[in-house]
Amino acid sequence: MSVFDLQLETPRLLMRPPRAEDFAAWASFTGDAVAMAHLGGVQSPPVAWRSLAAMTGAWQLQGFAMFMVIEKATGEWVGRVGPWQPYGWPGPEVGWSIDRTHWGKGYAPEAARAAIAWAFSQLGWSEVIHTIAPDNHNSKAVAAKLGSGFLRMGQLPEPAHERPVEIWGQTRAQWQAHSKG
Template structure:
């Protein structure tokens, strides 16, 4: 199976590389000022299209990129998350961004867990980071649930060009956490 045909499943989500039919909900998400306030802000449709194609290109060239997140119960596109490392990025990231209707359901943690498992096992990453706007308390909570911690401050390269907190953990920490028994 090529990586373009890749499918990761969680109890409630399907994660797969973006497909053409994902663009309309992607564009709607990208235009939502509240949903995008911590990731660079709302985008007009032509910029959303370019960014969508950037993600498709990442899958073609790097063999990884953000997955489209599909809610199994409805078949709806509810966001994007997964491995991300463009040129000049501060590390090997698993990030997440969800539509507002998906907030508070645990989807970011559920999807990011599957993406981190895949990045460590398949891509062989030795560290997984999350670049988080210092004001984004919800994403910090997700990072904590994943077992990540604040590692350092960083700066995202242009066109993002803003300061971020870099949260994360080593491959060894992730694997030890995944192997630990679940408390009763």
């Protein structure tokens, strides 16, 4: 089975690797200044294409990357959520980015829970982090809902190396204890 056949499912969402058909929604998302405020800024369609191709390539090279999140009820692209650890990253991350039209529906924590469980069980990770801009209070709230806490300040690799990030996270044991509670 190819990694591109992988699919996770939550009560309201389907999560799968990227496909070419995701590009229009991806480009719309990456072109939204509000949604991209903490993600490096707006991307033009050619840059968005390359970022989608990089995400797809990470699936091929590493066997994991962020999942495309699809709303079951409508088939709409909701966002990207999942494991992410490009070269030079400060640790094994599960991140989330939800299209602004779907903010406030609880999709980020729902999808992130599934992605964290998958990363621990299938990738064998012993910890998971979340890199969060210091002023991104919504992502901090999601991280806290997941049972993660602030660990330290850190930096991302180039070209985002000049912006400090808060690193939140938890160990596998902490995740298991939080999931039971």
